[in-house]
Amino acid sequence: MNLSFFIARRMARPSPENRPGVMERIAVVSVALGVAVMILALAVILGFKREVAAKMTGFAGHVAVTDVRGVGTLDAEPVVRSAHVEELIRTTEGFRAMAPYALRGGIVRTADAVEGIVLKGVDGSFDWRFFREWLTEGELPRVGDSVRTKDALLSRTLADRLRLGVGDRVEMLFVEPGELPRRDRFKVSGIYASGLEDMDGAVVLTDLRNVQRLAEWTPEKVSGYEILLDDLAGADAFAARLSDALLYDESDDTRNLVATSVMERYPNIFDWLRAHDVNGAVIVVIMLVVAFFNMASALMILVLERTRMIGLLKAFGMPDGQLRRIFLWRAAFITLRGLAWGNAAGVGLCLLQRATHLVKLDAEGYLLSEVPVALGWGWWLLLNAGFVAAIVALLVVPACVVSTVKPEETIRYE
Structure with a gap:
């Protein structure tokens, strides 16, 4: 049996003599709050990116083939439909579906x-x-x-x-x-x-x-072709491949044609979405720092409360490394408790928002009328594993305080 783990587990077992202190409770709450905030932040950020990207795809496709002289304009030069051009599009890797379209800017007039x-x-x-x-x-x-x-x-x-x-x-x-x-x-x-x-x-x-x-x-003239792919992430690469194929094709049908991704046609929207990645990273770092300082304080209190036990174990010959692992295991147990509460709160709030659409948004400023959430097993597991690993790894430094405890001083008096 792992002796460090065994002792840490006995220390964590609730009993009348072993009640959790104030700092330990604060550490659990800090971890729970940090995890809940991180889950909510990432779920909302990923939800924004997914919903806005899906809606933009519905309006504009993943990639559009148009005349290069009218990219981004309503009254663009028309594209002549051609079996040769359509075959080039279909044979480009990543293609799923396409449809011709035509655009015209106008005015709707009613009595009101x-x-x-x-x-x-x-x-x-x-x-x-x-x-x-x-x-x-x-x-x-x-x-x-x-x-x-x-x-x-x-x-x-x-x-x-x-x-x-x-x-x-x-x-x-x-x-x-x-x-x-x-x-x-x-x-x-x-x-x-x-x-x-x-x-x-x-x-x-x-x-x-x-x-x-x-x-x-x-009937042969259109504004261009809208192309759907298997994944939005490959839109830029698909547009580059198709543009090269159109550029170097020797047929007159492909003259002046270019492929542009939806990210290129609406850069302001997708740049705004990418800015949310920075916000998410900042939130994760802040929550990690707050949780670390609270856990470090709790660990120091645990060490100070157990100085006599540390002195006895040292007197029995336990090395400093094994002693540090006892308190790292203890910190891991506290972190896991906070993790459980934080996941319950974070995931619960996400599911509540998904079911009730309780939190609304100003669509003019945020593009969407309600806060979207996206929950996925991949990033959720990675977040939890990364949080525990980061906290325990960072606590190695404050755990080194056990090496400063001297047995002759801690067990001198009863």
Whole structure:
């Protein structure tokens, strides 16, 4: 049997003579509080990144292929649909799905309000998975049918501002430089709410052919292709590979075409998300420092309370290293108790927020209308293991105080 572990376990066993002191309780509370705060911070940060990235993917795909002369603009140079280009996209490693799209900036006018919008046209190959989850009223627009429809999918934000409901007719104006405004009327087929206010306040979806007609494009012309991948993390690498393939392809169909990831097209949003990683690291470091100082204080108290025992064990021949391990095991037991309480509190609050959406956010400032949480076994286990390892490793230094205890002084008096 490990003698250090055995003695530490006997010291930790509750009894009338061995009651936990104030410093030990403070250490347990400190560890619990630190772990709970770290779990909440990481769950919220990862939740933000996951939710915002997923919503941006729903609106813009992982990668877009457009004309290089119109990247990031609404009225971009059109891309001519080509079987050769589509084959290049499909054969690029990481590809999952793609759909052509067309964009046009316009104005929605009702008797109550006027709003600027982005009319996005899609066809039958468009992945409606995200908008199907966000649909709150009505149905998705019919697109790609043999007969072109005037269905339009509006956000709850736009519908409230314009006082529109499912089945209402709405007029849209499209102004081109040097040309007379073009008008068209659409029927509201459904209303969605993604929670991403910046996009909800602008994007309206309809049939691809409606946008092509308004732009006076032939059926072969689109704004570009939206591409979905297996994982957002590979979007930049996929865009680089596809851009190289398009650049060095000798066909006229690929001239001026470039692939850009969603992170490149919306850098302000993803830079904001990356800034949260720094916040998470700062929180983890602060909680570790606070827990360490409280644990170090508790360990010093434990050592001072057990100086006579340390002197006796030294007199019996126990080396300093084994004595240090006794108090490191004792510190590990305190840390594990705090860890249990901290996990119960942190995970419990995360599950409560996930189930009730109790804590709300200002969508204009935080992009989302409620605090998202993301719980995963991987980072949760790593956080717990890393916290225990870091605390015990840092306590090696204060545990060295046992080597200063002299047996002849500690056991001289009863």
